[in-house]
Amino acid sequence: MSRFIGDRNFYRKVLTVAVPIMIQNGISNFVSLLDNIMIGRVGTEQMSGVGIVNQLLFVLYLALFGAMAGPGIYAAQFYGKGDHEGVRHTFRFKLFISLIIIAVGIAVLVFYNEPLLNLYLSDIDSDQSPERVLQFGKDYLAIMLIGMIPFAIEEVYASTLRECGETRVPMVAGLVAVGVNLCLNYVLIFGKFGAPRLGVVGAAIATVISRFVQAGIVMFWTHWNTLRMKFARGLYRSLRIPLALTGKISVKGLPLMTNEILWSVGMAVLNQRYSSRGLDAVAGLNISSTITNLFNVVFIAMGSAVAIMVGQLLGAGELEEARDTDTKLIAFSVISSAMLGAILFTLAPLFPMLYDTSDSVKSLATGFIRVGSACMPIYAFMHATYFTLRTGGKTFITFLFDSVFLWCVCVPVAFVLSKYTGIPVVYLYLCMQSLDLIKCAIGFVLVKKGVWVQNLVKEE
Numbered sequence: 001m002s003r004f005i006g007d008r009n010f011y012r013k014v015l016t017v018a019v020p021i022m023i024q025n026g027i028s029n030f031v032s033l034l035d036n037i038m039i040g041r042v043g044t045e046q047m048s049g050v051g052i053v054n055q056l057l058f059v060l061y062l063a064l065f066g067a068m069a070g071p072g073i074y075a076a077q078f079y080g081k082g083d084h085e086g087v088r089h090t091f092r093f094k095l096f097i098s099l100i101i102i103a104v105g106i107a108v109l110v111f112y113n114e115p116l117l118n119l120y121l122s123d124i125d126s127d128q129s130p131e132r133v134l135q136f137g138k139d140y141l142a143i144m145l146i147g148m149i150p151f152a153i154e155e156v157y158a159s160t161l162r163e164c165g166e167t168r169v170p171m172v173a174g175l176v177a178v179g180v181n182l183c184l185n186y187v188l189i190f191g192k193f194g195a196p197r198l199g200v201v202g203a204a205i206a207t208v209i210s211r212f213v214q215a216g217i218v219m220f221w222t223h224w225n226t227l228r229m230k231f232a233r234g235l236y237r238s239l240r241i242p243l244a245l246t247g248k249i250s251v252k253g254l255p256l257m258t259n260e261i262l263w264s265v266g267m268a269v270l271n272q273r274y275s276s277r278g279l280d281a282v283a284g285l286n287i288s289s290t291i292t293n294l295f296n297v298v299f300i301a302m303g304s305a306v307a308i309m310v311g312q313l314l315g316a317g318e319l320e321e322a323r324d325t326d327t328k329l330i331a332f333s334v335i336s337s338a339m340l341g342a343i344l345f346t347l348a349p350l351f352p353m354l355y356d357t358s359d360s361v362k363s364l365a366t367g368f369i370r371v372g373s374a375c376m377p378i379y380a381f382m383h384a385t386y387f388t389l390r391t392g393g394k395t396f397i398t399f400l401f402d403s404v405f406l407w408c409v410c411v412p413v414a415f416v417l418s419k420y421t422g423i424p425v426v427y428l429y430l431c432m433q434s435l436d437l438i439k440c441a442i443g444f445v446l447v448k449k450g451v452w453v454q455n456l457v458k459e460e
Contacts, residue, residue, distance in 0.1 A: 066260025070253015077315030284364030392452025
């Protein structure tokens with residue numbers, strides 16, 4: 001058991017890294033839950049429109065995260081090595097690639113928003129109007145796109161700070177931003193304190209303003225504290241990135257970016273197959289994902305802890321300690337997620353009662369939540385093994401592990417079950433989540449073999 005359980009100092013270090021990320025993500029997801037409830041109190045059609053738009057934006061978010069993952073691997077190892085110039089180069093790479101991705105994403109969503117939204121609209125067994133859902137979605141999307149640029153810049157700064165071991169500042173910025181978002185949501189969605197009642201448009205305006213606030217805080221702190229964040233010294237005096245390093249980051253990063261794009265598009269396709277069962281399924285999934293995301297913060301933060309702690313150990317050349325630390329982090333993630341999953345499974349029927357929606361939507365949401373809660377230990381193990389392989393630079397393996405599996409196994413199964421069977425949507429959802437057990441088996445073998453244990457910056 002000592003292989004899987006660390007001492008008090010180990011968990012103190014883990015919590016120092018992971019808790020700020022958990023708090024930031026937890027509060028952010030809690031505010032998203034409150035946003036969702038507020039919009040749900042306005043109407044089910046509004047909630048469905050926002051949920052569909054968020055599916056499309058999810059693709060853009062993950063493309064951005066994937067683009068920064070490659071340079072992030074090098075940033076953590078450069079910092080572990082004490083090479084601040086290397087961190088500076090990886091920051092610039094992130095900035096360039098993220099702005100390019102955001103520009104392309106905005107262009108696609110501006111010119112093709114209606115056909116993309118229509119993919120999710122079905123009036124089977126639903127009292128919702130597809131035309132109204134479409135209009136609410138378009139209104140919400142038009143405002144949300146404005147906030148994508150500050151979102152991208154903030155993520156470049158915040159991810160680099162985390163890779164350098166500074167997790168509190170992004171947390172504080174996130175807390176301030178969600179506070180701003182929550183207050184403005186209440187005012188603008190419902191028209192309080194003399195403000196106009198804007199509904200979904202008000203929710204989007206509040207989110208955009210909060211993103212500018214969050215980006216401003218992180219940028220200001222970074223450039224004000226160059227003694228601690230040495231990479232920020234002279235960060236913009238030159239935008240040069242060594243060609244050799246650019247090539248290496250691109251080789252490692254391209255599979256990750258491609259993976260995140262294909263994975264997010266694949267998840268959007270899966271949700272489109274669920275939506276073929278009717279708009280009630282869309283609303284139920286929207287409620288479910290908002291609730292389960294609140295509980296998923298633990299294993300998501302533990303993935304970040306793997307990237308930071310194990311990445312720094314690999315960069316410092318402490319390979320055996322990196323392997324030992326990784327084993328304990330995976331065990332901690334699975335156990336804590338199993339406990340949270342049990343709590344969520346018990347409380348599942350209570351959350352949909354917060355929404356002013358039909359009994360059909362509430363019943364579907366409860367079923368989706370219970371499936372997600374039962375699968376939380378599976379998600380935790382899969383997430384931790386993915387980050388382990390990624391941190392060691394095995395990005396092509398993670399590409400096969402993640403998006404290739406999704407497109408070659410999950411998407412075809414979802415298509416066949418949704419199109420050629422009458423299986424209820426909750427059981428369809430359960431079948432799709434259960435396929436992740438295959439990925440867990442593959443991840444277990446790869447991590448145990450230690451194919452990921454390597455120092456990428458030894459010769460830099």
